Amino acid sequence: MMKLKRAGFQRLFVALLRLSLLLTTMHQAVAEAAERGAIASQSMQFIDIVINGQPIDSKAKPLLIDGKLMVPLKPLAEAVGATYHWDVKKKQVTLQKWAEPLVLKERSRKNQQQLTFEVVSKEVYIPLRDVSLDLGYTLEKTNAQIQIQPPIHGKLKEQIYEGDLVAAREALIRINRSSVHPYIEAHRPNTELLSSVYMFPQGEALRYFTVNGDVLSLVEVKDGFPIVTYQGYVGAPFDKTFTMEYDPLGRFLENKAKNQWGTYPKINKPLIYEFTTGWGDSSTTYYGRITTLNKEELLGTTGDPVTGLPANTKQIMKTFKLPWESRTDAPAGDGIS
Structure with a gap:
């Protein structure tokens, strides 16, 4: 066994002690960094965040904190058109684009499911994916870019804005709707009957009316979202015991809807409607139009029972489009004001 001289042993001992202290200090630094949401050293500089086709405008780079990609609050909120507020006392951040505000809290071990934010160098960071999805946006990642x-x-977008009426209408009514105003509560009759109502202005696909229980809503495409811009009660009576014996469209057209919010839409063209009621295979669908004189023209029915089918009804039922109807709207649109 090799023997060390006393001076050499002392030097080796001091070196080992310094190494131990260095490792301990590094371990403590890593632990402290992890506790406050450690940020990866590369700080995600290779990631490009693009919102609505425009790169996010921020001097602060995205950060990877606890496995989540975090971005600065202000530039993200401004890019999606949301208002925001950081309440230091309540330790929460609020974003609002639609009726329901999005609230983020400081990280808590008690509630791991809630949305959280981080403060790094006096900059508020929020989780990109969680916030974007909660606001109704989609995320797509390519090589070094997140759209x-x-x-x-x-x-x-091409289908809804530029496609034929059939494809555009069908695509639009399947997308979840948002609203900048709190929804009014819909009341439904004490029955197992299911029903759906869709009414499009003749020649248009970028907006439609729909009835849910005793609530009529106008849905319009704005900023890439189907937005509810008008609502009103069209049932009678206006409580939880109302029956199906009412004329919702008539009340709306006569501007007799209750608790309206939004601007009452004036109609200067016919409405093409699809009204389905019943139970599954035992349902009946009615197709027709409402003229500018508020007169209803039933053009055909399908389901159980099938009665009074004009020659062109099969085409109407298959396409939800009148044989003589052609598309007239564009992104700007007209016909309802």
């Missing part, structure tokens, strides 16, 4: 898009984008 944040509204639900109507890409091929779906």
Whole structure:
């Protein structure tokens, strides 16, 4: 065994002690960094955040904190058109684009499911994916870029904005709707009957009316989202015991809807409607139009029972489009004001 001289042993002992202290200090630093949401050293500089086709405008770079990609609050909120507020006393951040505000809290071990934010160098960071999805946006990642898009984008946007009436109408009514105003509560009759009502202005696909229980809503495409811009009660009576014996469209057209919010839409063209009621295979669908004189023209029915089918009804039922109807709207649109 090799023997060390006393001076050499002392030097080796001091070196080992310094190494131990260095490792301990490094371990403590890593632990402290992890406790406050450690940020990866590369700080995600290779990631490009693009919102609605525009790169996010921020000097602060995205950060990877506890496995989540975090971005600065202000530039993200401004890019998606949301208002924001950081309440230091309540330790929460609020974003609002639609009726329901999005609230983020400081990290808590008691509630791991809630949305959280982080403060790094006096900059508020929020989770990109969670916030974007909660606001209704979609995320698509390519090589070194993350695209944040509204639900109507890409091929779906082409279909809804530029496609034929059949494809555009069918695509639009299947997308979840948002609202900048709190929804009013819909009341439903004490029955197992299911029903749906869709009414499009003749020649248009970028907006429609729909009835849910005793609430009529106008849905319009804005900023890549289907937005509810008007609502009103069209049932009678206006409580939880109302029956199906009412004329919702008549009340709306006569501007007799209750608790209205939004601007009452004036109609200067016929409405093409699809009204389905019943139970599954035992349901009946009615197709027709409401004229500008508020007169109803039933053009055909399908389901159980099938009665009074004009020659062109099969085409109407298959396409939800009148044989003589052609598309007239564009992104700007007209016909309802």
